[in-house]
Amino acid sequence: MTYLILTCHTGGGHNAAAKAIKEEAAKRGITCVIQDALAFIPKPKEDFVTKGHSLAYKLIPQIYGAGYKYAENHVSGQGMLKDYSKYADKIAPYLKEHFFDAVICVHVFAAMVMTGVRRDLGIQIPTAFVATDYTCSPGVNTLDVDRWFIPRDMTTEFISRGVPAEKIIETGIPVSGRLYQSVSKQEAREKLDLPQDKAIVLLSCGTIGSGGLRTKAASIIKMLDPNTLMYVLTGNNRALLKSMSGKMAIDRVTALPFTSQMDLWMSAADMLLSKAGGLTSTEAVTRGLPVIFFDAVPGLESHNIEYLITRGCALSANNNEQLSNRTMKLLSSPTARRIMIDQQRRYFHENSVKRLVDCMQELKNATLE
Structure with a gap:
């Protein structure tokens, strides 16, 4: 069995989560391939996303924060989804070539691309989104995924943003075992x-x-x-x-x-x-x-x-x-x-990454029935 873990190199946290999941999956004999979702978009767009994020975070954090708060309160996420899901056709050949059993997205951009893959291209691969912060980020409610793995005690917030309750699992944020x-x-x-x-x-x-x-x-x-x-x-x-x-x-x-x-x-x-x-x-x-x-x-x-x-x-x-x-x-x-x-x-006593991989196996087994 092979999972694709889609991350983004806009910060080390997403990559750390991806590595933690890969380590735990390997204990079960599951192979994980970690891939940067930004590698599938045009280079100028990739540079804009990564360098813009880094510069804003380091040099003008108040503007960065103001933009984030505005997105939380005024942006539905549909515009972001429309912009990012259009790159589905860029990643589709890669998915078809490698025959992954499931996809785990540790960044909302990656999950939006996979939403395009599922909705627009009709490629139905079991897909999960992993929240790596203690909030429901803008756009998370627009995703087409099978599971939302979120921090504990946060189901109410995610439901209030429009995430379907039956697809939410409070695993906690995955960290290394x-x-x-x-x-x-x-x-x-x-x-x-x-x-x-x-x-x-x-x-x-x-x-x-x-x-x-x-x-x-x-x-x-x-x-x-x-x-x-x-x-x-x-x-x-x-x-x-x-x-x-x-x-x-x-x-x-x-x-x-x-x-x-x-x-x-x-x-x-x-x-x-x-x-x-x-x-x-x-x-x-x-x-x-x-x-x-x-x-x-x-x-x-x-x-x-x-x-x-x-x-x-x-x-x-x-x-x-x-x-x-x-x-x-x-x-x-x-x-x-x-x-x-x-x-x-x-x-924080419960092993979050073990719980997450358990749930991914349950999801995959359910799709085989």
Whole structure:
């Protein structure tokens, strides 16, 4: 059996979800092919989508957020669907050539293309959409798919946006199964060659690596105990990595390039300071790592923060001073960290990616009956 997982390289979260699903499916003997849906559209359009997203997110986040909020409140999604589903004929030959048993879409653009494949071309492949943020994004209600895999406790919101209740399954956002495995702090630090006798804080902006991390790192570390070390996850931002290395390095702060070992880093750390991307947020709370969010971009990130804060799973900060103060306070209070971890385990104990793959197998089996 072979599944096609359609992602989009507009951010690392979608790719991380795709890899998590592929890892879990492989345990069942299911082959998964991960493909970037944007590879099937004209290059100028692809560049506009990817570069425009990245620039807006990094340089003009308030405009990005305002556009998102407008789409939430005023755009039906039909215009987006019409624009994106027209690329169905571009991906159809690929689907016919490889005879996939099912398609899993971890981005709404990919799901809209597959909606065109099913509605306009009549190619009926079992298809699912996976939500990777804690909200029902604009356009999700227009999809023609067999299943919507969504975060827990969010069925009411998705139904209110027009998603059919009978096709919704609350699997949770899929993260790597490694995050559910018990790895002690000591063991993780040994594997990463980190000191056992220091407090460790991670500072991250996700794979885009935006958000003025150098300024934040310098502001925070000077307020923390001398026995505290900070590791800055610079993502794919090579300029940021260079600006924090060598002669530009900050005392007790180490800049790291993109890593595929986030599960180990989260096991080794005492706290995470991060942007509120859906996958990074879910990875942290699944692992049981106290987290403080910062510089929320209105839209997806603000929804993610609201979801987690209302459940006692995280904190947030509005500026560098508040971030520094809250980091110092939380790091110095084992009780506060324990309460937050207990809440995380209360809401994120179920293996989301295992549940998702179980449901995909059930969907495929149902189509064979």
